[in-house]
Amino acid sequence: MSLSLPSRTGRRSLTRPRSIARVLVACLLLGAAPAAAPRFVPWIDGTADEPETQVQRIDPDTYVIRQSVRTNFEAPFLYLLFGRDRALLIDTGAGGLRVRPTVDRLIATWRGAHADRPVRLIVAHSHGHGDHHAGDAEFADRPDTRLVGLSPGAVAAFFGLRDWPEQVGRYDLGGRVLRIVPTPGHEPAHIMVYDERTRLLFSGDMLYPGRLYVPRDQTAVFRASADRLARFARQHPVRALLGAHVEMTRTPGEDYAMHAPAHPDEHGLALPPAAIAELDRAVTAALSLEIDRHADFIVYPVAPRAP
Numbered sequence: 001m002s003l004s005l006p007s008r009t010g011r012r013s014l015t016r017p018r019s020i021a022r023v024l025v026a027c028l029l030l031g032a033a034p035a036a037a038p039r040f041v042p043w044i045d046g047t048a049d050e051p052e053t054q055v056q057r058i059d060p061d062t063y064v065i066r067q068s069v070r071t072n073f074e075a076p077f078l079y080l081l082f083g084r085d086r087a088l089l090i091d092t093g094a095g096g097l098r099v100r101p102t103v104d105r106l107i108a109t110w111r112g113a114h115a116d117r118p119v120r121l122i123v124a125h126s127h128g129h130g131d132h133h134a135g136d137a138e139f140a141d142r143p144d145t146r147l148v149g150l151s152p153g154a155v156a157a158f159f160g161l162r163d164w165p166e167q168v169g170r171y172d173l174g175g176r177v178l179r180i181v182p183t184p185g186h187e188p189a190h191i192m193v194y195d196e197r198t199r200l201l202f203s204g205d206m207l208y209p210g211r212l213y214v215p216r217d218q219t220a221v222f223r224a225s226a227d228r229l230a231r232f233a234r235q236h237p238v239r240a241l242l243g244a245h246v247e248m249t250r251t252p253g254e255d256y257a258m259h260a261p262a263h264p265d266e267h268g269l270a271l272p273p274a275a276i277a278e279l280d281r282a283v284t285a286a287l288s289l290e291i292d293r294h295a296d297f298i299v300y301p302v303a304p305r306a307p
Contacts, residue, residue, distance in 0.1 A: 035199065037240035037270040044068050046075070046262030052097040055106065060113070061176070062198060063106055064242070064269075071096035073259045074131040076244050077269065079202050081195060082110050083173020086120045090193060090202055091244065092135030100138035124148040124158070126204025126244055127190035152189045156182075159191075165225070168232060181232050185222025186213060192229065199239035207279055208243020209267040209296050211255060214283075217304040223283045230280040238273040252295035271296055 044050040046069035061082040069075035072094035128150035159169040165182030179194040248267035292299040
């Protein structure tokens, strides 16, 4: 298991009274200094022999699982968040492997560090495309586990969203409050999950370092979701966005070929909060038939999906 801890940046000391006053004012206005984005060791990328999954820890209650591109070209990221009473697993992978043993191992380790406290597992999804729920069957008979459905209605019902997609939901894992932000467009039941504790936004397939696929018959829905996301970010401090894939290289605006069997020189997983406003501007200005390349992502119109 690879481990990575978040880091903070900032000056160690301030000697000038005016500097100290400015810091105090900033803290009063913002609540706290902004934290740095999580740092990760290099992810498995298909360029050498590698395990089926790789786990990195953001903090003792927050884990990232990466599925090997050698098991499925989508190479998705899954997220496991622990609260006092419940744990939330976001997505179950793209198939080609068994993901439950990795999840069960992490839960057992967490429980071992918490006096064997029981924890109920909630299995939800960033959205309903197959590369995000292929492992659902592994959890169907798991004790003390709830599997959330894939339709907008099922997602709204579980998270208590009476006004889908306008209402932002609140879900408490037990001392750890999550905000559920409906963001349909890429897929009808797409959501983002915002963690108030870490200020991380788990952004699924709507905003990540890669091709942001927008069905041409859903452009208005996608644009409305981008606006909703931008409004949410103006009211909630976002430390970084962690999406479901990486399809970009480190060369700005350059992606891998579709179905690429390896990802050499891969873009980092985390996107900065500024990406939210950049996406909102991009889709507000024009969301046409043209592919729109940005340094960290590509707005990629595609044909409507068959019903």
